[in-house]
Amino acid sequence: MHIAVIGTGYVGLVSGAGMADFGMNVVCVDIDEEKITKLKAGEIPFYEPGLKELVAKNVKAGRLSFTTDLAEAVKRTLVIFICVGTPPAPDGSADLSAVKSVALSLAETIDEYKVIVTKSTVPVGTNRWIKQLIDENKKNDVKVDVISNPEFLREGCAIEDFMRPDRVVIGGESDHAIAIIKDIYRPLYLAETPFVITDLETAEMIKYASNAFLATKISFINEVATLCDKVGADVITVAKAMGLDPRIGPRFLNPGPGFGGSCFPKDVRALAYLGKQNNHPMHILEAVLTVNERQREVTVQKVKQICGDLPGKTIAVLGLAFKPNTSDVRESPALDIVERLIAEGAKVQAYDPIAEEEFKKAKPELPVKYATDPYEAADGAHCLLILTEWNEFRYLDLEKIKNLMAEPAIVDARNIYEPARMQKLGFKYTGMGRGNFAGQKA
Numbered sequence: 001m002h003i004a005v006i007g008t009g010y011v012g013l014v015s016g017a018g019m020a021d022f023g024m025n026v027v028c029v030d031i032d033e034e035k036i037t038k039l040k041a042g043e044i045p046f047y048e049p050g051l052k053e054l055v056a057k058n059v060k061a062g063r064l065s066f067t068t069d070l071a072e073a074v075k076r077t078l079v080i081f082i083c084v085g086t087p088p089a090p091d092g093s094a095d096l097s098a099v100k101s102v103a104l105s106l107a108e109t110i111d112e113y114k115v116i117v118t119k120s121t122v123p124v125g126t127n128r129w130i131k132q133l134i135d136e137n138k139k140n141d142v143k144v145d146v147i148s149n150p151e152f153l154r155e156g157c158a159i160e161d162f163m164r165p166d167r168v169v170i171g172g173e174s175d176h177a178i179a180i181i182k183d184i185y186r187p188l189y190l191a192e193t194p195f196v197i198t199d200l201e202t203a204e205m206i207k208y209a210s211n212a213f214l215a216t217k218i219s220f221i222n223e224v225a226t227l228c229d230k231v232g233a234d235v236i237t238v239a240k241a242m243g244l245d246p247r248i249g250p251r252f253l254n255p256g257p258g259f260g261g262s263c264f265p266k267d268v269r270a271l272a273y274l275g276k277q278n279n280h281p282m283h284i285l286e287a288v289l290t291v292n293e294r295q296r297e298v299t300v301q302k303v304k305q306i307c308g309d310l311p312g313k314t315i316a317v318l319g320l321a322f323k324p325n326t327s328d329v330r331e332s333p334a335l336d337i338v339e340r341l342i343a344e345g346a347k348v349q350a351y352d353p354i355a356e357e358e359f360k361k362a363k364p365e366l367p368v369k370y371a372t373d374p375y376e377a378a379d380g381a382h383c384l385l386i387l388t389e390w391n392e393f394r395y396l397d398l399e400k401i402k403n404l405m406a407e408p409a410i411v412d413a414r415n416i417y418e419p420a421r422m423q424k425l426g427f428k429y430t431g432m433g434r435g436n437f438a439g440q441k442a
């Protein structure tokens, strides 16, 4: 089957390469010429483990190609996946201008039956609007069916998530179009992945409700963590014991500097906006966002508690990406926290294994000194602040770090170290919600 994928961000590129790996003929389209030139040369525009190899394998097999020519790409294809960005507009709603532009381009070019699938995260009602836009503007008298097929992959483990998803959601009205999409995902169906076949609105809502619920779990545990600090309880043990109840589950209960990334913050805002638009304020989601904002400040306060007023102090920041194994810094807590530390008079020496360039692009004005390794960042620092739990930070030579620092103090905003060990090593140490460090007794 011939497929066109429009947009070569995380979702477009991973699902394009993934579907090619399932045996489909996939052409990926982007308006960004530089991106397409890079992709044609075998370069991946962002860091994602295993993606370069997956793309190369399928290009070599002749199943995957790249172009900026949308009209040419869709000519040969039965199915078109829309994977363009839906970034947040200033009022919190999803900016659908890229989706609209693709729909109008498709209306111009298609001259036979097509199935148009939206993989981008879009508010309820968008798929129906896409069909209406195409029907009202189409040059040729052809039928289109629309399908909502939200994507649930996570950055950093995107290929594994695409190849072995927890579920595949397909929303639509045409049984014929639904059958075509099911056929694309046949390898997953055969591997007994649960398929949820539903209507357009429900499929669109499943994506937002899932992200909003996960974000709620994180804000909940962040709020509990701060209270643990105040009352002397250990959040790690609390979360572990909570998670043993299968009704709660152990995942997404790790406290930290607040959630970031290109999805949770924008999708929670967009769902809250949809609530307001429908005269149904989403009170829980408003609180989730407030707590997430506060978590940045909680982290800055921890630095101040451990090393006093910031003027004259040097803070070593380890981790700039919003999570490990990605170069993405979109809505990364580091953006806010580094800015606040500098605004309060601190000098910042930062290190990230991959995300330095993206951070510089996002905050070119910040006078950060970028280090080439964690030890250079720690040199002369009064506090080491861990903002992203890259694996390499778990195995640092902490004796060496201590000797390099002006003051041996650590704010471990990802709880990667054991408090008792840190104290034994002679560090002033604080994690997130580790209370009186009593922790688990047995």
Ligand SMILES: NC(=O)c1ccc[n+]([C@@H]2O[C@H](COP(=O)([O-])OP(=O)(O)OC[C@H]3O[C@@H](n4cnc5c(N)ncnc54)[C@H](O)[C@@H]3O)[C@@H](O)[C@H]2O)c1
Residues within 6 Å of the ligand: 006, 007, 008, 009, 010, 011, 012, 029, 030, 031, 032, 035, 083, 084, 085, 086, 098, 101, 102, 119, 120, 121, 122, 151, 152, 153, 154, 155, 262, 263
């Ligand atoms: N990043 C993730 O992990 C993830 C996971 C699941 C769902 N999503 C959703 O998927 C969508 C895409 O996310 P992303 O992170 O891949 O986006 P992105 O912003 O990284 O990439 C979008 C791409 O679309 C291209 N584009 C924009 N307008 C275009 C047009 N008219 N024609 C062709 N190409 C065009 C851009 O040049 C860019 O390369 C969003 O709605 C997002 O919420 C993202």
Ligand SMILES: O=c1ccn([C@@H]2O[C@H](COP(=O)(O)OP(=O)(O)O[C@H]3O[C@H](CO)[C@@H](O)[C@H](O)[C@H]3O)[C@@H](O)[C@H]2O)c(=O)[nH]1
Residues within 6 Å of the ligand: 121, 151, 152, 153, 154, 155, 156, 211, 214, 218, 251, 252, 253, 254, 255, 256, 257, 258, 259, 260, 261, 262, 263, 264, 322, 323
């Ligand atoms: O216990 C946790 C888990 C996550 N996070 C933070 O939450 C954010 C998001 O993490 P994660 O969900 O792993 O990354 P994303 O790549 O943003 O993936 C989310 O957003 C995607 C885009 O919609 C969805 O497809 C995925 O299912 C959903 O997990 C990051 O800042 C994490 O540090 C925590 O603070 N504590």
